[in-house]
Amino acid sequence: MRLTYLLASASSLLLAGVPQASGENLQDALSAAYLNNPDIRAQRMAADIAEEQIDQARSRGRPKVNLFGSYVYQSLDSGAPFAFNNGDRPVASAQLEARFPIYAGGRLGAVVRQAEAGAFAAEAELDSATQTLLLETITAYVDIIRDRAVIDIRNSSIDLLEGQLTASQDRFDVGDITRTDVALSEARLEGGRAQLAAAEAQLEGSLAYYAFLTGLDAGDLAPVPPAPPMPETFDEALAIALHSNPAIEGARFAERAAKESIEVAKGAFRPEVSAIAQAGIQEYHSDGYNDTSFTAGAQASIPLFTGGLNSSRLREARLQRSQAQSQIALNERFVRAQIARAWYGLEAAQRAVAASERQVEAAEIAYEGAQEELKVGFRTTLDVLDQEQQLLEARLAVVSAERDRYVAAHQLLAAMGELSPEVLGIGIR
Known part of the structure; x- marks a missing residue:
């Protein structure tokens, strides 16, 4: 099944749950996170430092006066x-x-190439940190939308339960039902209030993490835009990831720098x-x-004799290159696992959205029918409460599935190395 088709299909609370004109939007949040995050600033300075090291390496081959x-x-x-x-x-x-x-025995050119590879590796680390931050910000943003939707649903459920309790009490007063039915209604209502308190606590946690990432207090959040286009097949996604994932790119540049360090060490013998x-x-x-x-x-x-120093440095350089090659293999394995988890997680979330929407439709019909049948004595209060609970769970499942689908799509982009500011359209670099 094509993911581009899946993501283009109908979505609900995340894409249209809030009026478009209100509050900050996802691009605002992403821009604030990128521009204000201390880790990104530190990574950016590390990349600048690596660029300066290229000039320092080149200076070794220039005249000195x-x-x-x-x-x-x-x-x-x-x-x-x-x-x-x-x-x-x-x-x-x-x-x-x-x-x-x-x-200089080949050391001058090797030192420059080593510094250039190090600069590319630092840039890849900056890209990796940027994509991680953007993914976390997107997740925090949709978590808040989900948590607020959950609170709305639970508040609506409490309204229904309060109405159910009032109706049960009235029917008990006229002798139509027993005290047990009233107690069941009371128990469900108090349970709903406890779950509402838990949902409110979860929202506070999501708000705090959002503020940590962006430096903003979340107001009325606008709906999220559609996810960027996805690859059509798993193999295509994997191929892009193995070529573009910044963790793999950084490891490859680190291996290149380690290779040049061997040439530097060899030059010390010449x-x-x-x-x-x-x-x-x-x-x-x-x-x-x-x-x-x-x-x-x-x-x-x-050089005639250095007490074994040059030989030791050469062995060290060769070991560092072997270590860097192992890191490439490790990162490729990890990225393969990331792609598989995100790809199949996205497909599962899409199916969950469709199933949950159908479940809501069926649960609404069942709940309305149970209420009517209760009036004529064909259903008990417990039956109605069970149907109301199923409807509540179905609505909550839709909200969670929508959130999971949107996050999984961006997790896939991050694993591919494509979750860049340009792709997200936030125009910050």
């Missing part, structure tokens, strides 16, 4: 037979040095060559003359 200067007081006293420049004098010196790396140029001047103030110098050439260093 340094200026050194000094001013000292020099005292010379030589015991040699012929000595010059003895005595006390101030000396000022300055030296300009330029150094350009020519060869020579390093730099071109250097130096120009200097020394000025002897008391003698009134100065010395100048200029040198240019190449400088090479070859």
Whole structure:
């Protein structure tokens, strides 16, 4: 069964339970959550830090120019037979040095590629945190709509139960029913009031979590918009997830960074060559003359023995890459499970919506019939109360199924890596 058709079919309380013009809408909530959430700000700064590390890595392959200067007081006293420049004098010196790396055993390019992969991994982590936050916000939003609908249904049920109790009391007064029937009505009414109190407590919890996520106090919430289009098959959804899920993308970039760290470690065994140029001047103030110098050439260093440090770093880099490869496999398994759970959860929720709506229709007919039959003595008070309870449960089931269907659709999008601000149409980046 095509999910695009399922989601386009009739929905009820979530999509049309509140007048469209009232209160904030889902896009307002998502924008507030994204812009105000501390975790997203921290992840965004982590991505910015990773970008700066690319510039730092590139700088290692660029020329370095340094200026050194000094001013000292020099005292010379030589015991040699012929000595010059003895005595006390101030000396000022300055030296300009330029150094350009020519060869570093492949480390320069590997460090840049490692930093670039790290930046992509940080961006994937930001995307993952963003999608998690958006999904939680959507869930909190529809939880409030569901909880308010539940309270309305339970209030309506209490009104019916109070009317039933009044009718039972009147019939008892004229001797049509027994005290047991009145007690049954009283028990159902008190049970309904207890369930209403529980529903109100659940709403308060949902409101608090919504405020935590968005920084907003939920007023009259507008109906949610239809869910974005879904893939037509499970295999299509899975293929998109394995390609686009940010957890998998982040693990792949982390593995790429680990691969480059191996090249960096290997480069430590190879020579390093730099071109250097130096120009200097020394000025002897008391003698009134100065010395100048200029040198240019190449400088090479070859590692001979590091006490096992370089070998250990190479083994560490290889282990880190193996660890990153295992993380890719783990994330792919997890995403497969997420896709299956969301896909079949969505189909089940859709079927539950349709079944619950049919149940409401049947329960309404049964309840109305039981009331009429009670008047002529074909039904007892307990029968009517049972039918009223079934109708109540059917209406509550519709509300819960609508909520579950909407959440499952967005859980599927999140597992696919498609629950982005752009897809949701909130225009925040």
